[in-house]
Amino acid sequence: MVAGIRTRDLRKVYTSAPPVGAGTGGFSFSGPKAKGKQPKPNIVALDGISLDIASGEIFCLLGPNGAGKSTTVGVLTTRVRPTSGQAFIGEHDVWQEQVAVKRLIGVVAQRPNLDFSLTAREILAFHGAYFGLSSHERAKRAEALLERFKLTDRADQMVRGFSGGMMQRLSIARAMMHDPQVLFLDEPSAGLDPQTRLLLWEIIREYNQSGKTILLTTHNMEEADALCKRLAIVDHGRVIALGTPQELKAAVPGGFLLRLRFGHHSPDLLERFRLLAGVREVRATDNNSADLYADRGGSLVPEIANLASAGSVELCDVHISEPSLENLFLHHTGRSLRE
Amino acid sequence: MNWKAFFAMLARDAHVARRNFVALLFQTFLQPLMFVFIFGRVMVGSGYMPPSYKSLLLPGIMAICMVGTGIWAVAMPLIAEFQFTREIEDRLLAPMDISWLAVEKVVAGTLQALAAGLMVIPAAWLLLRPGVDLNVPHPLLFAVVALLVALFSATGGLALGCSVEQTHIGLMFSLVVAPMIFFGCTYYPWSALEKFPILQKAVLVNPLVYASEGLRGTLVPQFPHLPMLAVMVGLVLFNVLLFATGLRKFHGKAVT
Numbered sequence: 001m002v003a004g005i006r007t008r009d010l011r012k013v014y015t016s017a018p019p020v021g022a023g024t025g026g027f028s029f030s031g032p033k034a035k036g037k038q039p040k041p042n043i044v045a046l047d048g049i050s051l052d053i054a055s056g057e058i059f060c061l062l063g064p065n066g067a068g069k070s071t072t073v074g075v076l077t078t079r080v081r082p083t084s085g086q087a088f089i090g091e092h093d094v095w096q097e098q099v100a101v102k103r104l105i106g107v108v109a110q111r112p113n114l115d116f117s118l119t120a121r122e123i124l125a126f127h128g129a130y131f132g133l134s135s136h137e138r139a140k141r142a143e144a145l146l147e148r149f150k151l152t153d154r155a156d157q158m159v160r161g162f163s164g165g166m167m168q169r170l171s172i173a174r175a176m177m178h179d180p181q182v183l184f185l186d187e188p189s190a191g192l193d194p195q196t197r198l199l200l201w202e203i204i205r206e207y208n209q210s211g212k213t214i215l216l217t218t219h220n221m222e223e224a225d226a227l228c229k230r231l232a233i234v235d236h237g238r239v240i241a242l243g244t245p246q247e248l249k250a251a252v253p254g255g256f257l258l259r260l261r262f263g264h265h266s267p268d269l270l271e272r273f274r275l276l277a278g279v280r281e282v283r284a285t286d287n288n289s290a291d292l293y294a295d296r297g298g299s300l301v302p303e304i305a306n307l308a309s310a311g312s313v314e315l316c317d318v319h320i321s322e323p324s325l326e327n328l329f330l331h332h333t334g335r336s337l338r339e
Numbered sequence: 340m341n342w343k344a345f346f347a348m349l350a351r352d353a354h355v356a357r358r359n360f361v362a363l364l365f366q367t368f369l370q371p372l373m374f375v376f377i378f379g380r381v382m383v384g385s386g387y388m389p390p391s392y393k394s395l396l397l398p399g400i401m402a403i404c405m406v407g408t409g410i411w412a413v414a415m416p417l418i419a420e421f422q423f424t425r426e427i428e429d430r431l432l433a434p435m436d437i438s439w440l441a442v443e444k445v446v447a448g449t450l451q452a453l454a455a456g457l458m459v460i461p462a463a464w465l466l467l468r469p470g471v472d473l474n475v476p477h478p479l480l481f482a483v484v485a486l487l488v489a490l491f492s493a494t495g496g497l498a499l500g501c502s503v504e505q506t507h508i509g510l511m512f513s514l515v516v517a518p519m520i521f522f523g524c525t526y527y528p529w530s531a532l533e534k535f536p537i538l539q540k541a542v543l544v545n546p547l548v549y550a551s552e553g554l555r556g557t558l559v560p561q562f563p564h565l566p567m568l569a570v571m572v573g574l575v576l577f578n579v580l581l582f583a584t585g586l587r588k589f590h591g592k593a594v595t
Contacts, residue, residue: 014595077432080595099341103434113425117355123429126354129347130433174429 003090003104003181004213005053005076010085012046012071012237045071046082047237053215053230055090055181058208060228061217062325064335068237069217070110073186076215077107089182103131106180110187110217112167114159120170121146121155124177131178145173148203164191172200176207183207185216189223201227221325233329240332248328253280254295255323257330260304261289263314272307276300285334288316293331297322344435345443351430352447356412367408367455371400372462378526379467394472395562397463398554399525402488404459406523406547409452409492410499410516413444417500418508421592431593441497441589445582448493449486456485460558473558480567481557487574488550494578495546497585501592523547528555530563546581549573 046068053059061069074080076087078098087094089101115123121142128138146152149169159167168191175183185204189197204227208214218224224231225245233241233248241248249255270290274282278300281293294300297320308315321327329335356363379396382388420427430440464471475481503511522542524532529552532539542548553570555562564570 074595078594079428079431099434099436102432105432107428107432109425109428111425113428115351115426115429116424117358117426118351122354126347126351127429129350130344130430130435132341132343132434 004055004057005051005059005182005215006086006088007049007051007072007076008086010046010049010072010075010087011044011083012068012075012080013083014043014045015040045237046075046085048085049234049237049239050085051232051239051242053213055213056208056211057230058204058214058216058228060224060231061215061234062219062221062224062231062329063217063234064219064329067234069234070186071237072234073107073184073215073217077105077184078102104181105184106175106178106182107184108168108171108175108186108188110190112164112171114162114167114170114174116158116160119156119158120151120162123159123170124174127174127177133178141177141179145176149173150199165193165196168192169196169200172203180212182213182215185214187217187219189218189220197223224325231325233325233332235329235333241328245325248325249323252323252327252331253293254278255327256294256297257321257327258292258294258297258300258304259289259317259319259321260292260315261317262308263316264288265290265313266311269307269311269313272311273304276303276307283334291330293327340439341433341435344433345439348430348433348440348443349447352443356447356451363451366411367404368459368462371404371407371459372466375400375463375466379463383470390470391472391562393467393470394559395528395555396526397460397467397471397473398558399523399527399551400463401456401459401554401558402523402547402551403520403525405452405456405485405488406492406495406519406550407516408455409448409489410496412451413448413493413496414500414503414511415508417444417497417589418503418505421501422505427593437590437593438586440593441586444500445490445493445497445585448496449489452489452492453485456489472561474561475558476560477557481554484553484557484567484570484574487571487578488553490578491546491550491574491581494581494585498581498588501585501588519545519547524551528552528563529565543573546573546577549577 049068049072061072063069071080075082076089076094078094078101081095089104092100092104094101115126118126124142124145125138128141133141146155149172151166151170151173154162154166159170162170168188172185172188189200192200204214216227228245230242230244231248232239241251264287265284270282270284273279273292278296279292279294283291285291301318305315375396378388379393383390383392431437499511499515523545524542525547529539529548532542549565549570552565553567553574556564556567556570
């Protein structure tokens with residue numbers, strides 16, 4: 001059976017400090033400040049997330065830290081109870097049929113959570129045992145996964161001494177051990193070297209080709225671009241854009257983004273930029289900076305410089321970005337993904 | 340109920356306990372047996388304690404060993420696994436209702452506490468002999484009491500392990516475990532508190548009192564001890580209370 005993922009208007013408000021790694025969304029503290037007593041925090045982590053992820057799809061949640069990505073994964077994997085809304089894996093309601101859902105999913109958490117009392121091979125074998133695999137099957141699958149993730153030579157060592165990258169590889173191997181229909185990967189490539197990241201991408205694609213659904217979260221646009229069929233950009237617990245990477249990149253006016261910094265600027269000058277050929281949108285970001293969306297990049301720079309000097313404005317800095325998801329995020333939120 | 344997952348987790352705990360067997364042995368027995376040696380052998384041998392103290396001490400030492408083992412075996416991994424290493428997450432995601440994971444922890448802790456309790460009897464007997472007058476007229480009653488004591492240690496471990504922050508482990512021992520042992524009628528019978536009537540009533544909120552008195556009443560019934568009915572009621576009530584509290588806190592930790 002193949003299974004997709006569906007959420008309807010998921011909301012999550014933390015009334016105590018949220019756990020590490022479960023996104024902390026838009027921080028909006030509210031409530032009257034009682035004298036001498038800390039106000040109870042009301043942290044809105046998810047603010048109405050609705051997603052339809054088809055079975056067999058690689059779907060990506062892209063957003064900065066604290067956007068609500070991990071909380072979404074937490075709700076879908078039975079670890080975070082939503083304040084309201086519904087979540088389904090296949091036909092199963094995550095909060096009504098937890099055991100059935102847990103059979104269908106494999107989860108790689110953002111922070112390593114390997115069993116430190118066991119060796120790498122034992123971790124895989126016990127995980128298989130929790131899912132009812134026979135001892136023969138456990139041994140066979142563990143061997144294959146250790147080989148695939150290049151961990152065979154350390155298979156019988158305690159994981160305590162493993163490097164971060166090895167732990168991450170083993171976490172992913174463990175999540176695949178019971179061959180789940182839906183695989184959740186919460187920032188899988190954080191902390192991996194480029195070579196291991198490529199190995200991981202290859203394995204994710206391969207797993208997807210066997211018909212499995214994959215939901216991964218990242219704040220790395222390159223990763224989203226390279227892996228995902230579709231993606232949702234989330235910020236402050238909301239989906240701010242959804243589509244294929246190509247569609248989303250095309251949604252940025254013009255595609256190119258020129259970030260300009262001046263000694264100071266005037267609305268008048270920005271208006272003149274707007275009239276240049278190929279410029280789609282000009283936004284002042286503060287008193288001396290502006291973002292300019294256009295369908296060309298470098299060739300605009302001399303014209304901008306000319307207009308600036310004609311208006312006696314000093315042009316201090318120009319940064320050109322080609323069409324990217326980063327530009328899209330910036331266009332929607334006014335902030336960079338890395339901020 | 341998914342028994343396969345349940346027994347796989349029990350097998351995992353047994354595997355880890357086997358791996359740490361020597362350390363566990365020292366941790367469980369060294370301190371109580373040193374106590375047995377000094378109080379039961381040195382102080383009795385030098386005439387500071389009456390010879391009968393040997394027999395009186397043994398059930399108390401057994402209670403300390405069992406409760407220490409159960410609490411340690413359940414609480415310490417829970418504190419670390421929920422807060423620091425997050426190791427428990429893999430088991431929370433196993434296809435089984437998460438309440439059963441709490442039950443599994445209690446079963447594993449109970450078995451370890453029982454093993455510790457049964458091993459301390461011959462060890463202490465060897466250290467103290469001659470002059471230990473063990474007398475078990477009702478072996479079945481002894482088995483039931485020992486089981487309830489072991490269960491209490493594990494449910495106590497569950498409740499503590501899901502309530503105590505990692506930074507407060509030291510406090511847990513100095514504020515909860517140590518007073519429980521000293522006011523738990525382990526080194527003296529409850530009747531010895533007759534001259535301190537307020538204290539004698541107050542210690543009845545300490546579940547370890549029922550554990551030590553229950554083991555005293557079944558291993559060395561010739562000494563004064565609480566009525567066995569009171570022991571049974573006390574132990575059952577504390578087991579239910581601690582398990583219910585522990586389970587509620589476990590859910591609070593497992594699902595945010």
